[in-house]
Amino acid sequence: MEGIVYNIQRYSIDDGPGVRTTVFLKGCPLSCLWCSNPESQNPLPEVTWRYTSCKKCGICVETCPLELIKLDEDGIHIDRKSCDRCGKCVEACVQEALQMSGKRMTVEEVYDVVKRDADYYKVSGGGLTCSGGELLMQADFVTELFKRCRGDEIHTCADTSGFGTKEAMEKVLVYTDLVYYDLKYIDSAEHKKNCGQSNELILSNLVLVVEKGIPMVIRVPLIPGYNDSDENLTAIAKTVAELDDGIPVNILPYHRYGENKYRMIDRKYQLEDVESPTEEELDKAKKIIESYGLKCEISK
Numbered sequence: 474m475e476g477i478v479y480n481i482q483r484y485s486i487d488d489g490p491g492v493r494t495t496v497f498l499k500g501c502p503l504s505c506l507w508c509s510n511p512e513s514q515n516p517l518p519e520v521t522w523r524y525t526s527c528k529k530c531g532i533c534v535e536t537c538p539l540e541l542i543k544l545d546e547d548g549i550h551i552d553r554k555s556c557d558r559c560g561k562c563v564e565a566c567v568q569e570a571l572q573m574s575g576k577r578m579t580v581e582e583v584y585d586v587v588k589r590d591a592d593y594y595k596v597s598g599g600g601l602t603c604s605g606g607e608l609l610m611q612a613d614f615v616t617e618l619f620k621r622c623r624g625d626e627i628h629t630c631a632d633t634s635g636f637g638t639k640e641a642m643e644k645v646l647v648y649t650d651l652v653y654y655d656l657k658y659i660d661s662a663e664h665k666k667n668c669g670q671s672n673e674l675i676l677s678n679l680v681l682v683v684e685k686g687i688p689m690v691i692r693v694p695l696i697p698g699y700n701d702s703d704e705n706l707t708a709i710a711k712t713v714a715e716l717d718d719g720i721p722v723n724i725l726p727y728h729r730y731g732e733n734k735y736r737m738i739d740r741k742y743q744l745e746d747v748e749s750p751t752e753e754e755l756d757k758a759k760k761i762i763e764s765y766g767l768k769c770e771i772s773k
């Protein structure tokens with residue numbers, strides 16, 4: 474079985490307990506305005522362009538058999554809709570300014586990388602985290618990968634937006650030890666406006682994870698001016714507390730680390746005027762969550 478993977482990060486310490494390997498999967502049905510991994514959204518491999526490495530030599534322009542690359546004073550522009558991902562431009566660029574983000578890998582190939590650090594997982598309480606993109610888009614692949622881990626007693630964490638079918642979620646949960654579950658809005662219209670999809674599936678899958686009794690952490694990206702209103706944070710806290718007030722909540726402060734990635738795929742970043750939340754704003758959000766009896770931490 475194959476999946477489409479765009480990064481495998483070893484020695485990760487931010488994607489679950491202990492030292493972990495994080496496998497980033499391509500494809501996400503959401504399009505959150507603040508997404509810091511926009512290259513993950515397209516389910517297929519795609520060419521990325523590092524403008525800081527590009528010498529504007531034009532070799533890629535001449536190489537593309539479909540003549541899809543244009544060069545101007547700003548650099549290159551690719552007609553991505555027509556690109557067939559042949560990779561010839563990537564091979565031709567000696568500056569390595571062009572790269573193919575995402576490649577097909579078998580479960581075995583990915584697991585070969587994951588199991589290399591089994592000793593670290595044992596010592597640190599770590600394991601494998603599958604992230605994205607949205608892992609539910611590749612539920613069969615993730616399930617197989619997690620199954621291998623279960624066989625070797627490697628801890629598994631599913632880092633999910635929760636947007637996927639019930640069947641996909643049920644499948645993945647069979648071999649999942651911990652769920653990192655994103656909650657951005659309770660109001661479905663706001664979710665649709667800023668994340669591209671309504672959130673009914675997310676809320677129903679949330680109930681499903683709680684009913685299965687799988688340990689979980691709710692993660693709330695805090696985006697000033699978008700989802701940091703008292704009303705939204707209260708609704709999130711109330712929803713979680715009513716399900717199980719033992720579920721911890723992590724607040725993820727908005728940052729603009731992903732901004733430059735948009736240019737790499739010819740897209741415009743839309744939140745360029747939004748600043749990270751202040752300490753006071755973070756503290757206020759934390760207090761609202763805690764007022765519902767929930768344990769709340771602010772991630773770095």
Ligand code: SF4
Nearest residue numbers: 527528530531533566
């Ligand atoms: S992307 Fe590479 S091949 Fe294309 S113009 Fe830039 S340096 Fe030259």
Ligand code: SF4
Nearest residue numbers: 537556557559560562
């Ligand atoms: S991957 Fe192939 S088709 Fe796509 S831009 Fe590069 S050379 Fe052209």
